[in-house]
Amino acid sequence: MANESVFEECKQWYLSRFQAFEDSLNGGAELPFHTTRKQAISRFSELGLPTPGNEEWKYTNVAPIFEQKYEVAAQSEADTDVDIGPFTFGDLSRNRMVFLNGTYSKELSSFSSEGQGLLIGNLSELLENDKVRAHLGRYANFTDEPFTAINTAFANEGTVVYVPSGLTVKEPLHILHLSDGSSAPFATNPRNLFVVEDGGQVSVLESYHQLAGGSYFNNAVAEIFVGKNARVEHTKIQQEALDAYHIATFNVHQERESHFASVNIDLGGRLVRNNLNVMLNGEHCETHLLGFYVGSGVQHIDNHTFIDHAKPHCFSNELYKGILDDHAQGVFNGKILVRQDAQKTNALQSNKTLLLTDDAAINAKPQLEIFADDVKCTHGATIGQLDDEALFYLRCRGIGKDMAEAMLRHAFVADVLEGIKDGALRETIDAKIIDRFTS
């Protein structure tokens, strides 16, 4: 019952914030996209927040997120004194979009990529662009998902990338989100849109970090359109503060013969939920979803993936791994839907979890729904702990217990990290994971 009042209060808060947001837009409220925002907020007021009675939220109670009051992040000029050094990935970050508490910082961002028709910028500046308008809001479903509805209603800041036909963006783009909740808790709704037209290629690194801890709530939504024969590599690393809340929803739409690879790493956050929905809307698509998370303390990390095989001859491969320590809770829900027409589908899914204490818990639900007969679909899930024999082997050779355990944990991550094609990026992320193990 306590939940209900929290949810109702939160709903009212969002509705009132929407009024204020509308007023702050000045002329922005006249744009055609604002109609979508209005639809989204009215849909949200109907939907309300998901309760654990909702099958998709069975194991994740969102009430703790709203047990405190947030401010909408200030619209004022972002602080330029921030040293972004520790959060960059070497050369990889030359091409970067930087957001401070959800607000775009022009001063800290820099661009090195060039190309005819290539478009990279902040959403609020590109809302009127025809190419953006053709895709924005098309793939993210706000009719059923409350958090997508919230995000859509407040969508104004975020990264837009438009890659025209046949263009290969050579340098990866780094989208850097820095949050500082130390002065007051705040809530943001970053909205990203990546459109890669036929034959285009791009690699995106999205990272979320804390500047000075505190409590805040990032509710991100990304729409990714992968055109015919296009190729998108997406890596996300999340290192939010341990008091912060993070919900990220990705809606990927793949056309014929396209290739999409995602690596999703979660190291921080008090309550984390990732929704990764991939629609395979053409033949011969290929999809790789890899994920890894570490939970300790009282962290709650929830990964929901959904691959919709709508067309024949597609291939999808999914591997999610997690390590849970202390009182951490993990959730994995991997749904694969193979529609009637999607013959010759090949779908693999694997989910592995290490539990390090008796207080940690994992709720896994690999789920196959298959309506076509000529398919190969498998899923596997294992839950266990570090292999005693391997540990013994290492200790026989004079390696201390802690070190040996760290080595085995590190080895456990290896096949997820292999999914990151860029060597330098892989090493940087690897180092961050090792840091996390030893912290």
Place this chain on the structure above:
Amino acid sequence: MSDEQETIEQFTKSEYKWGFTTDLDTDFAPKGLDEDTVRFISAKKNEPEFLLEWRLKAFRHWLTLKEPTWPNVKYAAIDYQDAYYYAAPKEKKELLSMDEVDPDIRATFDKLGISLEEQKRLSGVAVDAVMDSVSVATTFKDELSKQGIIFCSFSEAVQEHPALIKKYLGSVVPYTDNFFATLNSAVFSDGSFCYVPKGVRCPMELSTYFRINAANTGQFERTLIVADEGATVSYLEGCTAPMRDENQLHAAVVEIVSHKGADVKYSTVQNWYPGDENGKGGIFNFVTKRGICHEKAKISWTQVETGSAITWKYPSVILRGDDSVGEFYSVALTNNHQQADTGTKMIHLGKNTRSTIISKGISAGKSNNSYRGLVRVASKADSARNFSQCDSLLIGDRCGAHTFPYLEVSNKSARIEHEATTTKIGEDQIFYCNQRGIDTENAIGLIVNGYCKEVFRELPMEFAVEAQKLLAISLEGSVG
């Protein structure tokens, strides 16, 4: 409560009493379901007070429940008021010879290889004195009672062993459990009761074949099996012969208590009327089956589900005692418009508990077959071990196969493995058989039987042979 109210209550109650005495002379409870119906059933069966109270508690609780909608099955809403909840067992019309039996059913009997005498009994043909099933059953009953084993109909047990019923009824599936189990608790008609005393190994498979009292148990069957310390029993339910039944809804409850070191094996072959090719008619089979394992005990469920328009059941094991073992072996076949949502729950509470789940789903025609299973390891259940395998086989491109496994683990020493595959029958395998002179239909039968071998191996011998043939028959016409 004021005096006035009390008086009113007493008055209304006493009126009910009068109502019963007149009603007792009839064979039917009036259509519909209310407290009177529950009282009527209980009175008709001359049940002790505690059982009536229990039924009423269940009924009152049922009124507060809503029919669940989460299973992956679709059916028209059931009108619970438009049904009879009690009818005295009717004498079946006896046929004079096998010639009068429906030729379709005879053909199926022949394919299953059921003996002529058995065929007669199943189709209600008068049997000669030598093979009288009643006398056969009595002989077996004598043998069982020598060992102290109680095996009788539920109504009989209520009269003769009320203490045991009072102790165990609802101890595994409480009357508050779920919509259909609660309904069953309120209005259950009859069923079987089995008690195996300490250290006794039941000398034969307890099977419905030899059961006479429980004939015509109606749609709300209730089974209770108790194996005392160190006892062993194997129980067979159902039969491979096609069963025609007028009742559309079947909501049965099975409870098993396996005491320290006991071993209970429960096998089911279910082949109720699945409806016609267009999905019209057929039985709704909504069953709650659950067992509880004490220390070092074992419960093994084996099921072959080929019938019913909708099958919805999750035979479960609560592994409460340390070192207890739960097993689940299942073959679920759906054809035409059949729907199945079946699986198991393994709840690990004790230390060193082990469970195995092998589920084989076969979907053909326009059917939908779902596996839904839960493996839960509580934080105290050290060194729990589970292995699950659920495979689905698709025959034809209009059917669906789904898996919904839930793994909930909160103990670090647990080892849980789950794997699932979905495939169709390889064309190369069929081609190989064709080359060797086996036609496609038989080849599919052969391959499907090979696919289900792991489960059939767990069935008692004579059941296994019949189950294999049954599978082939159920698949008939699925190859176009």
